[in-house]
Amino acid sequence: MPKVNLTIDDRKVQAEYGQTVYEAATEAGIYIPTLCHHPALKPEGACRVCLVEIERQRSLQPSCTFPVSEGLVIHTSSPKVLEARKFVLDLIFSERVHYCMFCAVSGSQANTQCELQQLGYENHMTHWQFPENTCADWPVDATREYFFMDHSRCILCRRCIRACDDIVANHTLGLMNRGIHTMIIADANAPLGESTCVSCGTCLQVCPTGALIDRRSAYMGGAQDITETPATCVACPVGCGIEIVTRSNNLLRVEGDWDAANGGLLCVTGRFETCEPQADRVTQPMVRNGDAWQEVSWGEALAAAANGLKGVGSVAGLVTPRATTETLTAFKALMGDALHSDQAGLLYGDTPEVWGARATLQDVPAADLLVVVGANPLEDQKVIGYLAKRAADKGARIVVVNDEATELDPWARQRLPMSQIGDVAALVAGAHKPVVLYGVGLAEDVKAALRSLPEMVRFMPLYTGTNAAAAAELGLSAGPVEAQALYVLAGDDLPKPDDGHLPAAQFTVVQAAYRSAWTDAANVVLPARVWTEQDGHIVNIEGRVLPVVAATTAPASVAADTKTMADIAELMAR
Amino acid sequence: MSDNNDTKEKVTIASDWLCGCAGCHMSFLDIDERIIELVQQATLMSTPITDLKHPPESGVTVGILEGGINNSANEAVAKMMRERSKILIALGDCAVFGGVPAMRNAVGIQAALERAYIDSESTVDGQIPDDPEIACMQLTRPVDQVVPVDIYVPGCAPSADAIWYVLTELLAGRMPELQGKTLDWH
Numbered sequence: 001m002p003k004v005n006l007t008i009d010d011r012k013v014q015a016e017y018g019q020t021v022y023e024a025a026t027e028a029g030i031y032i033p034t035l036c037h038h039p040a041l042k043p044e045g046a047c048r049v050c051l052v053e054i055e056r057q058r059s060l061q062p063s064c065t066f067p068v069s070e071g072l073v074i075h076t077s078s079p080k081v082l083e084a085r086k087f088v089l090d091l092i093f094s095e096r097v098h099y100c101m102f103c104a105v106s107g108s109q110a111n112t113q114c115e116l117q118q119l120g121y122e123n124h125m126t127h128w129q130f131p132e133n134t135c136a137d138w139p140v141d142a143t144r145e146y147f148f149m150d151h152s153r154c155i156l157c158r159r160c161i162r163a164c165d166d167i168v169a170n171h172t173l174g175l176m177n178r179g180i181h182t183m184i185i186a187d188a189n190a191p192l193g194e195s196t197c198v199s200c201g202t203c204l205q206v207c208p209t210g211a212l213i214d215r216r217s218a219y220m221g222g223a224q225d226i227t228e229t230p231a232t233c234v235a236c237p238v239g240c241g242i243e244i245v246t247r248s249n250n251l252l253r254v255e256g257d258w259d260a261a262n263g264g265l266l267c268v269t270g271r272f273e274t275c276e277p278q279a280d281r282v283t284q285p286m287v288r289n290g291d292a293w294q295e296v297s298w299g300e301a302l303a304a305a306a307n308g309l310k311g312v313g314s315v316a317g318l319v320t321p322r323a324t325t326e327t328l329t330a331f332k333a334l335m336g337d338a339l340h341s342d343q344a345g346l347l348y349g350d351t352p353e354v355w356g357a358r359a360t361l362q363d364v365p366a367a368d369l370l371v372v373v374g375a376n377p378l379e380d381q382k383v384i385g386y387l388a389k390r391a392a393d394k395g396a397r398i399v400v401v402n403d404e405a406t407e408l409d410p411w412a413r414q415r416l417p418m419s420q421i422g423d424v425a426a427l428v429a430g431a432h433k434p435v436v437l438y439g440v441g442l443a444e445d446v447k448a449a450l451r452s453l454p455e456m457v458r459f460m461p462l463y464t465g466t467n468a469a470a471a472a473e474l475g476l477s478a479g480p481v482e483a484q485a486l487y488v489l490a491g492d493d494l495p496k497p498d499d500g501h502l503p504a505a506q507f508t509v510v511q512a513a514y515r516s517a518w519t520d521a522a523n524v525v526l527p528a529r530v531w532t533e534q535d536g537h538i539v540n541i542e543g544r545v546l547p548v549v550a551a552t553t554a555p556a557s558v559a560a561d562t563k564t565m566a567d568i569a570e571l572m573a574r
Numbered sequence: 575m576s577d578n579n580d581t582k583e584k585v586t587i588a589s590d591w592l593c594g595c596a597g598c599h600m601s602f603l604d605i606d607e608r609i610i611e612l613v614q615q616a617t618l619m620s621t622p623i624t625d626l627k628h629p630p631e632s633g634v635t636v637g638i639l640e641g642g643i644n645n646s647a648n649e650a651v652a653k654m655m656r657e658r659s660k661i662l663i664a665l666g667d668c669a670v671f672g673g674v675p676a677m678r679n680a681v682g683i684q685a686a687l688e689r690a691y692i693d694s695e696s697t698v699d700g701q702i703p704d705d706p707e708i709a710c711m712q713l714t715r716p717v718d719q720v721v722p723v724d725i726y727v728p729g730c731a732p733s734a735d736a737i738w739y740v741l742t743e744l745l746a747g748r749m750p751e752l753q754g755k756t757l758d759w760h
Contacts, residue, residue: 097676097680099667099671099672099673099674099676099677100667100730100759100760101667101671101673101674101730101759101760102674102677106759106760107760108755108758108760109754109755109757109758111760112760117759120759121753121757121759124751124752124753124757126670126725126726126727126728126752126757127664127670127671127716127718127726127728131715131716131719134672134676134677134679134680134713134714135679135680135682135713136680137680137681138680
């Protein structure tokens with residue numbers, strides 16, 4: 001494709017055919033301010049902040065939507081452009097109540113998290129020329145649990161709508177009315193909490209102002225106060241790239257990493273639920289004294305654990321699949337080398353079986369055929385579900401093979417019972433980029449039918465335990481264990497309400513971050529670290545090794561999980 | 575004192591507060607020892623925290639108003655300050671934009687009065703004051719919706735450095751141009 005020659009601010013610039021003036025200028029290092037534009041979203045041209053003067057054009061043009069063509073002469077900061085930019089900002093500031101003094105994202109020029117306020121500063125605005133209508137009663141929608149919408153701060157940039165449409169493929173948000181009566185709405189003007197919104201928070205992440213606000217981290221720190229740590233979400237095996245936002249060793253919120261395979265997209269679990277504070281953190285080792293718990297020193301607790309494990313016949317171990325590969329390795333060593341147990345398994349969930357060519361996250365929205373066998377991604381691996389819906393938006397055929405209903409059924413063109421798994425071969429034969437998403441615990445004949453599919457098919461196992469793939473590689477089993485003594489590494493995991501019981505044993509050691517039904521069943525409880533306090537790796541559903549990065553420091557009394565297990569192993573060897 | 579004072583007429587400054595929290599005046603005082611430098615070059619004619627409360631009829635060089643306008647008394651004070659000042663400064667977010675007190679505009683005057691004087695949790699048998707000598711409540715407005723403003727100094731409150739910058743620029747005979755660290759709406 002030939003390059004296009006432009007002149008921007010008297011500089012000769014070459015651009016790719018199909019680029020916009022904004023993209024060409026940005027690549028050439030020429031700054032054009034934007035509000036409605038976002039690199040992860042399609043251009044919209046809604047805010048007019050990026051207006052530029054293009055010679056031989058009748059009026060100023062939005063650079064974010066104007067395509068480049070040969071010989072364009074563009075001025076990005078002529079007096080006419082600067083005047084128009086300030087006028088546009090005057091209008092945006094005046095339309096609703098943009099009072100920075102009580103807004104959660106407001107700050108000084110260095111500290112603000114509001115792109116509108118930043119532009120006000122950049123343009124040296126000390127006030128705005130049109131008085132806003134402070135009498136208008138702009139609605140606040142706080143019907144969702146984790147984040148709310150304050151329409152008085154909304155500038156109608158439509159970033160949230162585009163994020164909901166193009167990134168999440170959920171199509172909840174839209175516009176109502178026209179002109180100054182325009183409002184962002186959910187569905188047919190339903191309260192957000194009662195709408196089809198899935199609370200993934202992608203709109204929250206792209207909102208340029210304080211119109212969408214995270215409840216937990218509101219007013220808790222500006223751009224200069226916070227630390228952002230790139231890491232991996234450990235809520236499920238998708239392994240989404242995240243930024244952990246902290247301040248003074250406190251977890252504020254989680255944001256999606258735009259540059260990771262998930263492209264900024266997260267789900268309600270990874271973005272919000274994982275930040276919820278849990279009660280009853282175990283910060284001191286405890287031993288059971290009759291019905292009461294007694295806090296003891298690490299030395300006493302480790303000795304009690306080692307003595308108890310030595311004093312009984314057989315020992316079995318259970319470990320949370322949320323543990324890092326490093327922790328799982330230490331757990332395996334403890335169980336095998338120190339405790340001589342042949343029973344080391346996962347606390348819950350199955351270990352995946354993998355075969356064929358592995359699908360990447362990018363393969364899912366790019367597929368033209370998605371066969372979902374015995375899995376419910378919109379419930380269990382939500383981001384994969386959203387990517388599948390994105391594929392459906394682009395015309396991909398979704399076929400759900402399941403004997404039970406799944407959340408993805410409304411997007412499926414075809415539903416097959418498991419008994420008709422043989423039909424998949426014919427479907428795949430007609431596709432160019434087929435991807436099979438399959439669950440765990442499939443019948444042998446179903447697995448055999450999938451394994452026999454042609455080589456071009458890409459496979460993605462949909463299991464639930466975050467690091468179950470690494471556990472499988474290490475030879476940890478999924479099945480139940482039975483022994484006289486039990487060593488449980490629960491980490492920061494909590495029992496599901498309907499499944500809180502550990503196998504019965506005479507002596508149980510639980511290494512856990514929080515008190516729960518699991519620790520209630522223990523004789524010795526050892527503190528464990530929570531997910532933000534750990535360094536290590538996980539293996540995700542693509543088979544990629546991803547870094548788990550500590551963003552907060554554990555309480556001084558909570559040792560690293562691997563150290564605790566090494567200490568017990570040493571005591572066992574004596 | 576410098577010899578300048580004998581030959582040149584001293585700049586005069588007056589200030590007052592309207593519907594604000596006095597925070598901007600506190601920030602003004604936060605210029606700390608620089609206030610000595612200020613009074614060497616200018617005379618503070620009247621402020622809400624000194625003995626004289628009203629700007630002199632003969633007028634001042636610079637008038638400073640903190641707070642928005644939310645009743646008939648504020649309106650009168652703002653008009654007097656405007657009439658008697660060559661240069662009028664709107665100091666702080668309330669004076670510039672309406673600020674926090676303007677939040678009540680959305681509920682309306684009557685509802686705001688009822689909430690404050692009748693419905694509030696600590697009130698028993700309350701009544702809305704109606705003495706004719708009390709100023710009439712109005713919708714909260716920024717100063718420039720009542721009288722023309724020459725210089726806007728936003729901020730909640732504007733920093734002492736911003737206030738000092740504005741005053742020293744004026745003393746040097748220049749119009750201040752707030753930007754960078756001196757421009758902070760926060």
